[in-house]
Amino acid sequence: MEFLRKYAALLGAGLLIAFFSFSVGFNAGEDAVSTAIVGVEHQQEGEPNNVDFAPFWKAWNLINEKYIPASTTAKKINDQEKVYGAIQGLAGSLKDPYTVFFPPVESKLFESDITGNFEGVGMEVLSQDGAITVIAPLKNSPAARAGIMASDRIIKINDKDTSSLTTEEAVQLIRGPRGTTVNLTVVRKGVKEPLSININREVIDIPTINTQVLQNGIFKIDLYSFSANSTNLFRGALREFVLSGSDKLIIDLRGNPGGYLEAAIDMASWFLPGSKVVVREDFAGAKVEKVYRSRGYDIFNDDLKFVILIDKGAASASEILAGTLREHDRAILVGETTFGKGSVQELVPITSDTSLKVTVARWLTPNGVSISEKGIEPDFKVERTIEDRNAGRDPQLDKAIEIISK
Numbered sequence: 092m093e094f095l096r097k098y099a100a101l102l103g104a105g106l107l108i109a110f111f112s113f114s115v116g117f118n119a120g121e122d123a124v125s126t127a128i129v130g131v132e133h134q135q136e137g138e139p140n141n142v143d144f145a146p147f148w149k150a151w152n153l154i155n156e157k158y159i160p161a162s163t164t165a166k167k168i169n170d171q172e173k174v175y176g177a178i179q180g181l182a183g184s185l186k187d188p189y190t191v192f193f194p195p196v197e198s199k200l201f202e203s204d205i206t207g208n209f210e211g212v213g214m215e216v217l218s219q220d221g222a223i224t225v226i227a228p229l230k231n232s233p234a235a236r237a238g239i240m241a242s243d244r245i246i247k248i249n250d251k252d253t254s255s256l257t258t259e260e261a262v263q264l265i266r267g268p269r270g271t272t273v274n275l276t277v278v279r280k281g282v283k284e285p286l287s288i289n290i291n292r293e294v295i296d297i298p299t300i301n302t303q304v305l306q307n308g309i310f311k312i313d314l315y316s317f318s319a320n321s322t323n324l325f326r327g328a329l330r331e332f333v334l335s336g337s338d339k340l341i342i343d344l345r346g347n348p349g350g351y352l353e354a355a356i357d358m359a360s361w362f363l364p365g366s367k368v369v370v371r372e373d374f375a376g377a378k379v380e381k382v383y384r385s386r387g388y389d390i391f392n393d394d395l396k397f398v399i400l401i402d403k404g405a406a407s408a409s410e411i412l413a414g415t416l417r418e419h420d421r422a423i424l425v426g427e428t429t430f431g432k433g434s435v436q437e438l439v440p441i442t443s444d445t446s447l448k449v450t451v452a453r454w455l456t457p458n459g460v461s462i463s464e465k466g467i468e469p470d471f472k473v474e475r476t477i478e479d480r481n482a483g484r485d486p487q488l489d490k491a492i493e494i495i496s497k
Contacts, residue, residue, distance in 0.1 A: 095145060095241075095469040097297050098157065098318065106454040107451070111274070112313055123247065123409065125435065126313045130335055132403060133352065135356045137268050138232070143414055146156065146344060147177070149171070149256055154408065155488060164302045169477045170323070171307075172194075175192070175194040175445065177194045177442070178192045178255075178431060178447070179191075179285065182255070182447065182449075187434075187450050188217055188218050188219060189434055189436050189448065189450050190361065190436070190447075190448065190449045190450050191257065191258065191259060191447075191448045192441070192445070192446075192447050192448075193259065193445060193446045193448065194446070195265070195444040195445055195446055197259045198444060198445050198446045199444075200259070200262065200266070201222050201259070201446070201448070205226065209266065209294075209295055210266065210267065210268055210269045210292055210293065210294050210295065211233075211262075211265060211267065211292055211293075211295055212228075212232065212233045212234040212237075212239075212265055212266075212273065212292055212293075212295075212389060212495060213227075213228060213232025213233055213234050213235065213293070213295045213297075214226075214227065214228040214229060214232060214234040214235075214239055215260060215267070215348040215406075216245065216257055216258060216262065217432075218256060218257050218258040218261065219491055221254045222244040222245065222246055222254065222278070223236060223245040223246075223248075223253045223256060223261045223311060224243070224244055224257070224312065225239055225240065225241055225242060225243040225244075225245065225302065225404075226241065226345070226404060226430055226432070227297065227346040227348045227404030227405075227430075228241070228349050228404075229295065229315065229345065229346075229348075230298045230313075230315045230317075230346065231298065232293075232295060233290050233291055233292065233293050233295075233419060234290055237288050237289065237290040237291075238286075238288060239248045239277070239290070240275035240279065240290070240404075240477075240480075241403045241404030241430075242279075242403050242404075243277045243278070243279050243281065243473075244277065244278040244279075245261070245275050245276065245277055246275075246276050246277070246278055248260055248261060248264040248273065248274075248275060249264070249274050250272060250275075252262060261458045264377055266292070266364060267292050267363060269292050269293050269294050270271035270291070270292065271291075271292050272285060272290065272291050272292065273289075273290055273292065274288070274289050274290075275287075275288045275289075275290065276288075277336060279477075280303070281476070281477065282477070291412075297315075297316055297318060298315045298316065299316055299318050299321050299324050300312065300313065300314055300315065300319065300321065300325060300328055301312070301313040301314055302326045302331050304329045304335060304337070305321050305341075307339070307492070307496055308335070308337045308339060309337065309339040309340075309341060309444050309481045309492060309495060309496070310331070310335050310337045310339065310340050310341070310457075311331070311340075311341045311342075312325070312329075312334045312340070312341070312342045312343065313343045313420075314342060314344055314347055314351045314409075315346070315347055316347060316348070316349070317347070317349055317350025317351050317354040317358075317407075317408040317409070317447075318351065318354070319351060319354075319357055320353045320355050321350065321351070321358075322353075325354075325357075325358050325361075326361075328354060329361060329390075334449070336389070338396055339396045339495045339496070340395060340396065340397045340398075340495075341397075341398050341399070341400065341488075341492075341495065342397075342398075342399045342400070342401060342422075343399075343400045343424060343488075343492050344400060344401050344405045344409040344412065344413060345401060345402040345404060345405060346402065346404035346405065346489070347404070347405050347406070347408075347409040348404065348405075348406045348407060348409070348430075348432075349406050349407025349408040349409055349410075349432065350407070350408050351408065352370075352383070352408060352411070354381050354408060355369070355370070355408040355409075355411045355412045356369050356370070356386070356411075359386045359388060359412055359415050359416060360386035360387045360388045360389070361383035361389070361390055361391070361423065362391055362395075362397075362416055362419075362421045362422070363387070363389055363415070363416075363419055364385060364387055364390065365384070365385055365386065365387025365389070366384050366385065366387070366414075367384060367385040367387075367406070367419060367457070368382055368383070368384055368385075368416075369385055369411065369415045369454040369457070370383050370386060370413070370454055370455070370456065370457070371383070371409070371454070371456070371457070371459065372409045372435060372452045372453075372454065372455075373452055373453045373455050373461075374451070374452050375452075375453065380454075387409065391421075395421075395422060397416075397422045397423070397424055397495075398423050398424075398491040398494055399412075399416065399417070399422045399424050399425070399468055400424075400425055400487055400488065401413050401424055401425070401426040401427065401428075401429050401467060402427045402429070402475070403427050403428065403429065403430055403466075404427045404430065405426075405430060405467075405471050406427040406430035406431070406432040407430075407432045407452050409429065409435075409452060410430070410431070410454075410462045411456075411462070411465045412433065413429065413467050414456040414457075414460070414462065414467045415456050415457055417467070418451075418457045419457065419488065420487075423470050423471070423494060424467065424468075424470045424474055425469055425470065425471045425472070425473060425487055425490050425491045425494065426467045426469050426470040426471075426472075426475075426487045427469065427472065427474060427475075427487075428465070428466045428469065428472075429462075429466040429467040430460060430466055431463055431464065431466035432460060432462070432463065433453055433454040433455075433462025433463035433464075433495045434450045434453050434454065434463055435450065435452040435454065436448045436449060436451065436453045437449055438451055455461055471494065473486050473487045473490045474486070474487075475487050
């Protein structure tokens with residue numbers, strides 16, 4: 092096994108590190124505010140000295156005094172819900188799709204998202220430029236089977252126009268009990284007319300990893316998410332690779348929307364010596380940059396032939412892993428430019444049943460390139476068209492096999 096530097100750690104029994112941080116893009120909030128707001132109590136609590144709140148309270152009083160619902164069937168909004176709406180407006184004023192306030196119902200839904208236990212169609216979406224954009228459908232999910240693709244723009248959910256919807260509002264409309272159906276009207280690049288796609292909702296089990304041996308002994312690892320247990324599963328996949336005797340490895344990150352930061356760091360560490368930078372956390376001058384480094388497992392030498400597949404559905408932790416292994420000359424990237432989700436969010440409880448997800452930093456590659464601004468570009472750009480998919484062709488994988496077989 093001439094491509095190996097060492098592999099005792101890989102073959103040994105036992106678990107890897109247990110993780111305590113949230114997914115990439117998430118840090119657990121440190122200073123929770125536990126006191127629930129009742130009505131409009133605590134009006135002066137934490138009020139900044141250089142901001143005039145008089146217009147806010149004038150608008151508040153005018154609404155309470157004059158507002159009449161346009162419809163007799165409109166739901167009555169209480170004062171607490173108005174407070175929540177005001178906080179949502181405050182977060183929305185930043186024009187950052189990742190900074191979001193979650194009222195009680197939405198907060199509970201978001202908790203189910205990050206624990207991976209929910210019923211729906213199985214895709215990650217984002218409110219972007221006046222439409223709901225698909226980051227990626229999950230592998231073998233109802234959305235994937237129905238034909239949803241990364242970068243599809245959802246303009247209608249059933250009969251509801253999405254142009255004014257937040258990500259969370261769209262998720263609530265798309266999600267629903269298993270056995271029910273949702274209709275999505277989708278605009279797709281290269282297709283002239285919008286597509287109408289019906290998707291049957293199911294219980295979503297988020298997949299993590301799969302391995303297979305291709306022609307010429309090439310070993311392929313399909314990584315679908317950076318979940319809490321993905322590091323142990325990845326270690327097992329690398330063990331399979333080593334025992335196969337192959338020196339040719341392809342890791343497929345296409346359609347992988349990300350997950351735990353710690354998982355990306357741990358996976359990169361199998362290919363990098365200790366102290367090598369995996370990713371930088373940039374706070375835009377608010378505080379000193381934080382650098383995350385390899386744990387130095389570094390079991391493969393330079394004889395390893397290694398390609399990573401990426402596409403526009405690869406985001407967040409996928410971009411961190413692909414970016415660092417390319418910049419350290421450990422892997423060649425094939426496919427399409429990644430999504431460009433390179434910001435860090437902290438989830439902070441506001442009350443016992445509400446929370447705020449706020450952007451606190453940006454991810455930079457080891458060389459200081461902002462992931463959010465450009466995504467990660469491949470070394471070999473290869474598109475996979477709709478016609479390719481329908482015909483079962485995969486030119487991106489074909490290119491990877493060509494490169495790795497030389």
